[in-house]
Amino acid sequence: MRLEDLGEAVAGCTRTVEYLPGEYLLRVGAPADECFLIEQGRVALEVHAPARPPEVLLTLGPGDLVGLSWILPPYRWACDARAVQPVRVVAIDARRVRERCDADPRLGYHLLQGVLRAAIDRLQATRLQHLDVYRDPTS
């Protein structure tokens, strides 16, 4: 995905941010007020469960959107995102973008298509992951 895929709704709502390995771009449960488009580096999406180490669900790279939960209430992150390499991202002011989309549904529809594309790609990938296609077929 490129920034222009999100349309005019994000124009003027961005800044460049860099993260060091181990730093978190977002934390589960925190307000989803800013999402990120990766320009460089790798980010791990993690979930935590009690008495278990954090599990990496997916790693994201250049062109991937980090954070999808900012588009719908309650605007809270559903997982952690941690930089695993030095990362440079375009940070998008989600609060301002939502306001613009509320005011102009045409912009909102265009933006929603871009975010939905990323969500569907991830859903498909998760389905394939769930199939566990490389396991021993006899087990």
Add this chain to the structure above:
Amino acid sequence: MSAAPEATWVPRRYRVDAVRPELNDTVSLELAPAAGEAPAFEPGQFNMLYAFGIGEAAISLSGDPADRARLVHTVRAVGPVSRALAGLAVGASVGVRGPFGAGWPMSAARGRDLVLIAGGLGLAPLRPALLRVLADRAHYGRVAVLAGMRTPREVLFRAPLATWQGRTDLEVEVTVDRGDADWSGHVGVVTHLIPQLELDPRKATAFVCGPEVMMRHTAERLLTVGLEPTQLFVSMERNMKCAIGLCGHCQFGSAFVCKDGPVLRFDRIARALAVREL
């Protein structure tokens, strides 16, 4: 390149020269002919390996096509024949018929960018293609290898992958479906890595090998980034018996996988791939 007539029907005796453990259930066998040279083969072709007294199985060639001293086959122990093959010791005998089938279109891919996409053991039939490309590197454009594996412990060809990752004329990315605490690489299915390559669809050719559902999803993703179905090639796996297109065991739609494949252009089989239980 097809097998000589006598090699079509009569297994030739080979000796197991080396057994290289790859994974818990997977080994690479280095086979030397009892006499003479090993036959030439094209990347993507397969042999019928005969575990004496048990039976035959179609196994892709996974070694260097330039090496005429030995054949290399990577075998996963999943059935009676493959279990017997994977359990062979150095010095044991094995029967070999082949090579059979249509391989990767190496000549057609010359001058183009090439992306090799493997899922699990699917890296084995792609390895000869990569070795051929590396021996002829100047005649190919950008070359990328994307490999999807189950877990970090189940990464096939770990050492060669590390070597290839160290080359500046090759892009190599490995992803696992499930990571662990020590894994700092990609996590997720191999299809997720495709957009990050930013391929030029006018110049790219893709070779794909892995479980069928993985190849279907991979092809969809490659089409999404602009490749035409005629630019994609997949290696199919079916239950092969005669290996020369006579018995029909491996029929897939209008194609016999043993003779027309195992490597087939995607547009030829795209419809059949979508048919359930075919």
